[in-house]
Amino acid sequence: MKPRYLAVAALLLCGVAHAGIGQRFPSERKVVKDPVTGTMLTFLTSKPHGDSKIYPTHPQWTSDGQWVVFRSKLAGGEALAVNEQTGDIVQVTEGGYTGMLNLARKSMKLYFMRNDATPKRLQIVEVDLGRLLADSAAGTLKPADAYQRIAGTTPAELQAGGDMALDADEEWVYFRVGPEEAARHLAPGTRIEPAFGPRKMGAGPNGIARMNLKTGEIRHVVSVPFQIGHIQANLYNPGEIVFCWETGGKSPQRTWTVLADGSGLRPLYPEAPYEWVTHEAVIGKDEVAMSIMGHRPVPGAGGGVSAPATGVDGANPGQDDGWGNTGTREKPTGLAIVNLRTRTMTIAGQTPSGSGLWHVHGSSDGRWAVGDDFSRSVYLIDRRNGNKMTMLTTGHKTTAADHPHPTFNADGTKIEIQSAMLSEDGRTMNICIIPVPKD
Template sequence: MISKLLICAALIASSAAQAQIGTRFPSERKVVKDLVTGTMLTFLTSTPKGDSKIYPTHPQWTSDGKWLVFRSNRVKGEAMAVNEATGDLVQVTEGGYMGMLNLAQKSMKLYFMRATGDSKRVQIVEVDLARLFADSASGKLQKADAYQRICGTTDAQLEAGGDMALDADEEWAYFRTGPAWSAQHLPAGTKIEPAFGPRKMGAGPNGIARLNVRTGEVKHVVSVPFQIGHIQANLYNPGEIVFCWETGGKSPQRTWTVKADGTGLRPLYPEASYEWVTHEAVISKDEVAMAIMGHRPIPGAQGTSGVAAPATGVYGANPGQDDGWGATGTREKPTGLAIVNLRTREMAIAGQTPSGSGLWHVHGSSDGKWAVGDDFSRSVYLIDRKTREMIMLTTGHKTTAADHPHPTFNKEGTRIQIQSAMLSDDNRSMNIVVVPVPEAWLKR
């Protein structure tokens, strides 16, 4: 009997490892009450399968609002989708992917980068999700190329990689270019930035290029003398890009914006040397949310409310506690969840926790009503932008988790997706969770 069970388990594991695009997995959907806040949390996955959500710079839901796409180890190296209402799980890639998963918002399409045999060339791939979900539900799956289309392959000299972003027009995909190519497009005499901070990151140059997903045409956008981190497109305004100077912590100038034709390059929020700006996310046609961190103690002060939460021993759990960042990220100056207007360039602080690390990963609803952020304790806070009222939506998501909650609104501004280790026996493995905006708030 035991040997039969082992054989059965091995066959299931083998099947999962070789699963084709469209393969379905049993629902794991559970509704769990947060014992501290009372919020009803919908765990769309609830087993330790290495789940993680798409980064808050990109959409989480498909254009019809029914499915959430995420990374998972259910099938190693492949992406999954889960139906929010039913909990149905479907594999949505075959052949692997790299970097960011991009969900189109005008069509039921998924876009991503894929490595090729040449380490310096990448493909950009499109997945027809509508056809895939229909065939998966009917049990009439076809081969992968019935659903996946190669939009184009980058030239080796570009050294393409990094975060990919799909433009609002769903015609162009933006991606990072390597130092050699980027240097060729810098004005003569440009000073190349060296590494910055204790993590020895941030050195340039880097650039951004774009590939037309219909024709495969590639165009250079811009080069900069520093290392580029997150690249995101304004999904409400075609041809507008937001990106960052990545150092692994405090940057000399974190946030930047540029047009798709390479014009208009400028700092998004010109920051002071003492400000620790991070985790910018485009939230509407005209606005970008970002965190101005207040997570470090003020040198020489006593009883300060901004004393940082202690690190847990997990790498990256509570970053910025190491030396070498200078006198930055303290509450000696204004901090909190900041929202910058791309047109007027005005910035306003929507809110800040009264103590602890302060808000860290941030987002906002596209209608301008709500903002959301997590903190070092992995608690998630909702802010009414009109009244400045702030409430804790959920807590207890374990500081030992493999990653942070990364709260992100759906486009209607009614629900927030996070990732959580709340149910994990190992205190690390995360699941995909949907948190509702309270009904009383939605009626305001």
């Protein structure tokens, strides 16, 4: 082989060898002033790779508060971490993942599911982020198995998949199991719910199981006669789970809670037939934020609230027929906070017009709440100041591939969103950090 081709081959081999966990990418960090609100926005990514944040039901930052973990096509669909101060981007998985990324709050660990070599089985994988990020910075990377550990593998008969949540004790993870396994644990004669609504979703049964991350032991938690979605753990109270009845829209009873031993199953917020409840997120030891939507016009009324047209099919849900007389403002709507102990609900705020608040979150100290709306604007609510509401940022393009999904960091000083503000095609999203105003 000629020397020139040998050199090219060596470069290709080098590229392959380093195209794995721990590889680094140049900073894309940009600070942009919102032209409407004046808020200084820090874009941690700014190129059209197809980035998206972790869902608001789960932590976004590493336990040291320095790195934000996100999904991207930059490294072929592997998870990435970006340093908030330097903008350095590091690949933190190798071998792919499926479902939710779970960042530990007490340790520099990441947990996720990935497909096993045996069909219908899933591995639950632990990543030592502390060691990985240190070795990546030092240029002393080791093979992937030096950082990734298989905590256990789910049996094929569980039909495991979808959402996974890390318990506050960081010893157990919770995950969904399929209809056949769920049915084995239901009481005889239980009525199985059919599909609900125009999207033909919501049929059961489904269940939740848990795995011990040290031993790989699997235990069944609960079965229900409907489709389960958005499994999340209370990150401040071990052994407490919140999940939903997923229909793709309004549910007969959206929010549920149960304890890890299967006891205490109940509706989190018992909703009325006219209420459209969605996007619940545990925000503190005792509180869950959720949206009671006010996005639909009142049938037969001369005026009323309606969602803005976007020109993008399916960009804003709930505009199709078949949901009944729900999601209107004939009754109270807005960003709701439910107390897990007292079971009381309060409305923290609502926009005066438009779709109303949609994806919601809150700070763990009870001070702040945040929500987006169909226009992709983000609003901050000061719960200790008469629920004063302020628009933080707007102009994030309704044509974006997804919604902003605002989520607080652990100490309530920052909010992460995903945004197409910088996107030339109007769809590709980037990772953006919004500061919470000190005043």
